[in-house]
Amino acid sequence: MDKLFNSGVLTAERIETVIPPRDLWKTKKNGLVIIECPQRIPCNPCYESCPTGAILPFEDINDTPVVDYTKCIGCGRCVAKxxxxxxxVADLTWGAENEALMKLPYEMLPKPEPGDEVVCLDRIGSEVSQGKVINITEPWEDSTMVVHVVVPKDRVMDIRNIKVVKNNAR
Ligand code: SF4
Ligand code: SF4
Structure with missing residues (x-):
């Protein structure tokens, strides 16, 4: 049976199915991947890009990804691909007790920079919280950026995007 579902944005009751195992997640340095890919489509760059085999081989190109969380190192390569x-990726071990570090895909301009204060958005673009950018990586040269953002720990399953606001002009 598919673990995920054939709809677009995950609904609240379905979000539970993509949460990493909590005991592992809260101690895993560099974080664990969260994959919200509910539709059967012919696509597998997540699997192809994973260096550890954490995303299991697809039996069919239309399969939705299945994760072996024990193998995920939070590298963010799949995030970019x-x-x-x-x-x-969400790292619950990062920073202060009430903070977490998220690694989010980002393709918009302006390009964020370390130190930027950003607005964190949910799956439908509503504002969730403030966040602070601490790093930007590009694991693949011609691909999506991965923005590392410090966020409130209790919102990691809500935050899925950022809005970059330069010069505090919103
Ligand atoms: S790369 Fe993986 S997670 Fe992303 S859309 Fe394709 S199958 Fe889904
Ligand atoms: S974050 Fe890295 S190790 Fe984890 S599933 Fe993605 S590519 Fe694999």
Whole structure:
């Protein structure tokens, strides 16, 4: 049976199915991947880009990804490669007790920079919280950026995008 579902944005009751195992997640340095890919489509760059085999081989190109979380190292390569911007990493071990570090795909301009204060958005673009950019990586040269953002720990399953606001002009 498919773990995920044939709809677009995940609904609240379905979000539970993509949460990493909590005991592993809260101690895993560099974080664990969250994949929100509910539709059967012919696509597998997440699998192809994963260096550890954490995303299991697809039996059919239309399969939705299945993760072996014990193998995920939070590297963010799948975050940058997924054309659907459906992969995210959340590191619950990072920073202060109430903070987490998220690694989010980002393709818009202006390009964020370390130190930027950003607005964190949910799946439908509503504002969730403020966040602070601490790093930007491009694991693949010609691909999507991965923005590392400090966010409130209790909102990691809500935050899925950022809005970059330069000069505090919103
Ligand atoms: S974050 Fe890295 S290790 Fe984890 S699933 Fe993605 S590519 Fe694999
Ligand atoms: S690369 Fe992204 S859209 Fe394609 S199967 Fe993987 S998670 Fe889904």
């Amino acid at each position: 997924c054309p659907g911007l459906a992969c995210f």
